[in-house]
Amino acid sequence: MWKMNKLLVRLYQVIEAEQKKHVWILLVLMVLTSVTELAGIGAIVPLMMVASYPEKINDFGLLIPDWLLVGNNLLIVSGAIFLVFIVISNLVQIFTQFFLNRFSQGVASKLGNRLLVYYLHQPLVFHLNSDSKQLQSYMINELDRVGTNIIAPALRFFSRVISIALVSAVVFVLSPIIAISLMAVLVGAYWLIFRVLRGRAENNGREISRLSTKRIQYLIEGFEGIRELLIYQKQQLYTDSYAKTNLQISRSQADNLTLGFAPHYLVELVALVGMLVITLSFMISMGGIVNALPWIAFYAMAAFRLIPAFQQAYLALASMRGSQASLELLIDDLEKSKLFRPGLIDEVDVNPINVIQLKNMDFSFNGEFKLFSKLNYSFFNDGITLLKGPSGLGKSTLANLIMGLLKPDSGEVQYDQQPSAYGLIGLVPQHVFLLNATVEKNIAFGKKIDPKRISWAIKMAEIDFLSQDGAQQIVEDSGKNFSGGQRQRLGLARALYQEHSWLVLDEATSALDADLEEKIIASIQSYSKNHGVIVISHSSAWESKADKILDLQQQHSEPAS
Numbered sequence: 406m407w408k409m410n411k412l413l414v415r416l417y418q419v420i421e422a423e424q425k426k427h428v429w430i431l432l433v434l435m436v437l438t439s440v441t442e443l444a445g446i447g448a449i450v451p452l453m454m455v456a457s458y459p460e461k462i463n464d465f466g467l468l469i470p471d472w473l474l475v476g477n478n479l480l481i482v483s484g485a486i487f488l489v490f491i492v493i494s495n496l497v498q499i500f501t502q503f504f505l506n507r508f509s510q511g512v513a514s515k516l517g518n519r520l521l522v523y524y525l526h527q528p529l530v531f532h533l534n535s536d537s538k539q540l541q542s543y544m545i546n547e548l549d550r551v552g553t554n555i556i557a558p559a560l561r562f563f564s565r566v567i568s569i570a571l572v573s574a575v576v577f578v579l580s581p582i583i584a585i586s587l588m589a590v591l592v593g594a595y596w597l598i599f600r601v602l603r604g605r606a607e608n609n610g611r612e613i614s615r616l617s618t619k620r621i622q623y624l625i626e627g628f629e630g631i632r633e634l635l636i637y638q639k640q641q642l643y644t645d646s647y648a649k650t651n652l653q654i655s656r657s658q659a660d661n662l663t664l665g666f667a668p669h670y671l672v673e674l675v676a677l678v679g680m681l682v683i684t685l686s687f688m689i690s691m692g693g694i695v696n697a698l699p700w701i702a703f704y705a706m707a708a709f710r711l712i713p714a715f716q717q718a719y720l721a722l723a724s725m726r727g728s729q730a731s732l733e734l735l736i737d738d739l740e741k742s743k744l745f746r747p748g749l750i751d752e753v754d755v756n757p758i759n760v761i762q763l764k765n766m767d768f769s770f771n772g773e774f775k776l777f778s779k780l781n782y783s784f785f786n787d788g789i790t791l792l793k794g795p796s797g798l799g800k801s802t803l804a805n806l807i808m809g810l811l812k813p814d815s816g817e818v819q820y821d822q823q824p825s826a827y828g829l830i831g832l833v834p835q836h837v838f839l840l841n842a843t844v845e846k847n848i849a850f851g852k853k854i855d856p857k858r859i860s861w862a863i864k865m866a867e868i869d870f871l872s873q874d875g876a877q878q879i880v881e882d883s884g885k886n887f888s889g890g891q892r893q894r895l896g897l898a899r900a901l902y903q904e905h906s907w908l909v910l911d912e913a914t915s916a917l918d919a920d921l922e923e924k925i926i927a928s929i930q931s932y933s934k935n936h937g938v939i940v941i942s943h944s945s946a947w948e949s950k951a952d953k954i955l956d957l958q959q960q961h962s963e964p965a966s
């Protein structure tokens with residue numbers, strides 16, 4: 406219980422100031438709901454009194470106009486007042502529920518927006534060290550569970566506690582003994598049940614969180630690997646794992662639902678027995694059903710409100726327990742995302758970089774295997790520098806270091822004596838990422854579209870495969886309507902369009918035939934007259950055209966001076 410409280414406090418601190426205000430508005434609304442609820446319960450007493458002993462009506466000392474005493478008028482009016490109270494009470498309830506649900510889903514969605522901003526601005530190392538499927542599961546499953554199973558129930562719990570407190574206070578004023586025994590039975594029963602079951606709910610919640618990530622993984626991999634699955638007829642690898650995980654998730658979810666609802670029946674039984682005892686004792690002590698009726702009705706009304714209130718409060722707690730794991734997973738990142746402000750690169754102030762210097766640079770992944778040790782090298786912006794070396798020696802990693810996507814362990818990368826050029830160097834990766842949008846939008850990639858420049862980039866990248874739609878042709882589903890070589894050329898056009906003073910090509914022509922590669926080399930050669938170009942390639946065509954060569958294998962055997 407304590408842990409949940411702490412988590413809720415942290416969650417409250419993480420939401421926006423505006424939403425914090427709404428929490429308090431909601432609490433006021435909840436008190437209002439409880440008061441009207443209570444008025445509804447209270448309204449039944451005069452009604453029952455009028456019904457039970459109309460002849461004693463004047464004894465109550467109320468000022469009753471004469472017309473009310475004619476025929477059944479009084480009865481009808483009291484009934485109407487009772488009805489009005491009940492209707493108001495239920496209307497306020499509906500409104501509060503509406504507000505509460507809007508609020509809790511709203512909080513979850515705002516948290517989600519912020520979390521995505523935070524994740525997508527994290528450095529590459531963050532993403533290399535985290536499981537993308539898990540982050541996707543956070544965004545899709547866990548946030549949803551926090552909104553639906555924690556925020557809304559937490560508020561509902563408070564609203565129920567307020568009305569339980571009010572109703573039981575009134576019952577207490579009228580009959581302390583009955584109030585205490587009623588409360589003792591209900592609190593005791595639910596508390597016991599909660600103590601016994603909360604561990605299971607929490608464990609189920611943990612299982613649901615763990616398995617949801619797996620389920621997303623099976624889905625993504627299954628669809629991404631469809632070609633291999635079809636070739637090797639191994640769909641079962643995914644359909645079986647998916648089915649198994651799905652079954653486990655559905656069981657845990659179902660069990661948590663049962664844990665929430667099962668006590669209801671038990672407590673209803675206890676309460677029914679309690680009502681019977683109360684009814685009998687009233688009848689005996691008050692000398693007959695007629696005298697006891699208003700009070701019995703009052704207590705029946707109180708129980709009618711109290712039992713569901715207890716059940717809902719319990720249900721809220723059980724649901725929170727069942728999804729506590731989701732909040733535990735998210736809360737650190739939610740806190741970080743609250744403090745996070747994405748830094749913007751000031752595009753106006755970008756000076757072209759003349760030299761990129763690696764100075765005594767060390768780098769290893771996770772401090773394990775040392776990829777570079779005391780690496781020194783200077784890249785100049787006149788001409789093409791070829792970066793070569795056997796596969797797996799660290800060429801792509803070095804490109805990432807040069808672009809500032811990774812940071813050296815020690816030593817540094819300097820850009821004309823500046824410490825950073827983050828976002829100022831273009832890249833054509835071996836596997837180009839394409840948007841589901843037009844070719845034009847893929848090339849501009851968020852920059853303003855300048856048709857002339859688009860044509861220039863298309864020409865430079867030897868893009869000769871477009872349909873009659875030209876640059877308006879649609880790139881479908883990450884580029885599945887283009888070949889590997891065509892995707893590479895789209896990637897090149899994009900990098901050229903971005904107007905960075907440096908360009909890195911990481912095996913960017915590996916899928917092209919010799920003719921096309923020659924043409925692109927010629928484009929890049931002319932481009933390199935006023936841009937820095939670093940090319941990673943195994944091809945001899947590039948080697949013969951390169952102005953300088955950095956051979957990583959030599960760097961390994963004899964560190965450069």
Ligand SMILES: Nc1ncnc2c1ncn2[C@@H]1O[C@H](COP(=O)(O)OP(=O)(O)O)[C@@H](O)[C@H]1O
Nearest residue numbers: 533770776794795796797798799800801802803
């Ligand atoms: N995210 C990573 N975590 C740990 N090791 C990595 C990671 N990325 C690459 N490596 C390792 O670093 C080495 C260099 O990788 P890479 O730079 O891609 O090589 P190249 O581009 O020269 O073929 C490889 O041995 C690879 O196993």
Ligand SMILES: [Mg+2]
Nearest residue numbers: 800801802911
């Ligand atoms: Mg590579």
